[in-house]
Amino acid sequence: MVWEIPDGGLTRSLSEPIVTLEGHTKRVGIVLWHPTAQNILLSAGCDNLILIWDVGCGQSVISIDETHTDLIYSVAWNRNGSMICTTCKDKKIRIIEPRTGAIVAEKEKPHEGSRPVRGIFVSDDKILTTGFSRMSERQVALWDTRKCEPIAMTVPRKSDLFQEDLYPDTIGPDPALTAEEWLSGKNAEPLLISLKDGYVPSKGRELKVNKNVLNVRLPKRSQSSDGGGACADSALQQLTEEIKQLKATVAEQEKRIAHLEGKAAN
Template identity: 65%
Template sequence: MSFRKVVRQSKFRHVFGQPVKNDQCYEDIRVSRVTWDSTFCAVNPKFLAVIVEASGGGAFLVLPLSKTGRIDKAYPTVCGHTGPVLDIDWCPHNDEVIASGSEDCTVMVWQIPENGLTSPLTEPVVVLEGHTKRVGIIAWHPTARNVLLSAGCDNVVLIWNVGTAEELYRLDSLHPDLIYNVSWNRNGSLFCSACKDKSVRIIDPRRGTLMAEREKAHEGARPMRAIFLADGKVFTTGFSRMSERQLALWDPGSPLLQQASSSSKPPGPSPFCFCTVTSRAP
């Protein structure tokens, strides 16, 4: 029996892009090499924040958007954590406030000067302590001021009142394994999460209840992600058992059941769109 190598042709082979010139990029940034699945950056209308390598603790850069080009290695950083910084998120209600989560099990909230940093920032406005393991997920509430979500490797989701440094809600029984990511819906009444147990969950944080769940949303062993879209649907990315990239769209108004668009099986009861990207993950 002969085996021929399968060649998958890209549908986008005739798409071209023009690279941005170096003087319009941010160069020479020592991006963190910590082993954590994160974007390591966050942006708002005024600033770009990037988690960077640091000795003796954790740090991140905060750059005005206009400061492109080569970044001086001595540029001041935000450096109050005693462990590596894992996630950062800008406050949607104040362009000069940013929160960070770290391996030191704390969440810190920082006030950035109006014109950016001119010296290292070491004193946070608020320190939030409640996790027993490293904090890898930070997400501000989209509509309520001073409300912040954090999730850690203790499989716990905490909702904070940043103004008083109080723990508003503790959700410690809804995730049996590592939480990959969390995303608020548009008005902040619900959030969805992707978990290492391969389940996607929709949760009401005020009631502390599970509103919907889809087990084995993506059956691959690699990390997956879930986000709420503006229309209330949930978009997920993940992998199949064969490590093929997958994209899926879920309707929370129906049971989270699978209906594969390319499957020969009859469609299920849920208006769910599912697609497998034909190129294998490296």
């Protein structure tokens, strides 16, 4: 479910999400917004399935369903959202092109221990993983994805001053792309903000959602092929079905009211 917190914070309890997404058959453990594309959301569940959603029309547009053979421990987008990094209980770390589902790089047993491994991108070519040795000792490793080999790590120096080389401009909240642009194959670097003087959130940001499209699920497939036509058709079909249900409810209520009025008159 996607919820929207109004500007200024909550003034009352929220009881209804603005959109509900249904597609996983088991518990969802991971949800991640795309770093640059508006309304693109990734989810991973205990069904070993990764779904990528266009929240604006309430549909899953990409399904990565045959890559992971066991529980997915972690998923991370790279800087511009053109790749994802996953770790899995099958003891593999993978770099995947999300729009095609193709595995770009793969490393088996990045850490020898049996406990969960997690990974994130620190640059387009490097990923950081955490895990355990065979003796259950905590480990941190930095990998070059072009070779899938470990490389040296550096330790930050201590200082009370703001260090721009250690804390460079970071990803801000505003999207660099629309959902349609990203799904069509376009990439863009994220819009950055400085943390030197603290972060001041922008105002007036609003999630654009077709609120008539709820609980819509595409047939199982790797990727949407009609560039948005299915979204519009499903929206119309959903709206038509809701109108039929509302008409039936109104008719039933009218019968009930007429019956009650008759009893009251007697």
